Amino acid sequence: MGSQDNYTFANQTSIPSPLDKQLPAFFRSWDDPHSNNDYLNLFAPDGQLVFGSTTTGRDAIRAFRDAMIHPTNGPVVDLEHTLGKCFVLAGGADTGKQEVIVNGSLWYKLRNGRRIDVDFASMIKFADPGDGKDLQAEFYEVYLDAHELMTAINEMNNEEGK
Template sequence: MGSHDNYTFANQSAIPSPLDKQLPAFFKSWDDPHSKNECLNLFHPTEGQLVFGSTTTGREAIRAFRDAMIHPENGPVVDLEHTLGKCFVLAGGAGEGKQEVIVNGSLWYKLKNGRKIDVDFASNIRFVSPGEGEDLLAEFYEVYLDATELMGAIKEMNEADEH
């Protein structure tokens, strides 16, 4: 049996270019606690929105959000890894020069206290084309997952740190 690449969608060959390369690269970079934030290149610099509970707008704000959540020493999340499921390209795009996709899969989070939490996710991403021949940029990216266990574990960990 061959090993499975977590960053390859089950329907990888059906994903249009450049998303077939952009999306796996995004997840791989997002999951790397030591990354140089290459994942942020997926978002529109000033208008890109990430919705993960609350809405964060612009690359710098998204970077700050990620840094506050994922850090190899300070945590609360010190490591994580997505396993990509499928990418569904929505028919008709999202208007002129736009493309919209739904992606799903699973992921695990490792907290700084060593606890590991598994969860399934889905994301709705709307891309806009900045110009001919350029990579698409995410103007809207919403994550859907049940964060109850994750947030509860972070709260417990923080409370234990206070005592």
Template sequence: MSSRDNYTFANHSSIPANLGPKLSAFIRSWDDTHSQENRYLSLSAPDGELVFGPTSAKGRDAIRALRDAMIHPTNGPVVNLQHTLGKCFVLAGGGAEHEGRQEIIVNGSIWYELKNGRRVYADFASFMVFVDTGHGELQAAFYEVYLDSLGWMTAIKEMDE
């Protein structure tokens, strides 16, 4: 039985070549709590929107601030995390009115390590809308994360009490 890298989709070979490596690099960069490079921001369009639960961030600066408020290697509340990618589903449709636009759904699992050392596990799904920058490069105009955050939020609340 062979194992695969956590950041490679189970159906990686069926994902369009201009998306697969970019998605993997984005999620790996999001999980890198020690990097100051913020490479994950290069996947987002300058005015892209990230929705995480009830919180929405529009634009790269707001997306960075949202992540920084959740994930920090010493201040937390999340000090470490790791995604395991499941599958990527490229949605059918398009047509002339949607040229230069690609919609996908991805799924997988994630663990969060809180600053008190506790790990919380969850499954996730994400819906993403990519648009062509005009140079053949795709960037996320919209990215919404769906996950049951009850365990994560409860663990953070207990940690803060």
């Protein structure tokens, strides 16, 4: 049996262009603790990311990610998504808009070495910026049960006296 690339959706061939390339590239970049911030290319300049709270704009999204994911300062020092499927919602492609739902699983490795596994789903609303470039996410909401992750981070911080 061959191994599946974690960044290939199970239904990869049915995802319309340019999302078939954009979404896997986004997850690869987001998961890279040494990322050069390519993941920001997915977002419109004033795009919103909802992960518990709402973060608006590329600079704020980068700051949010940098505060969460860092190879030494953490609290998350490493992570990896395994993509499940991408569901493209009907209606909207003709108006320069596209909505998708993606699902899968991911693991987080904390600064203290603890690993947390969780399933996720995300809903993303894209718009065509009109410049002939890729679609941009105006709204990206992550759905997952973050209780175990947040509890583990709080415990780690308490143990470290932070």
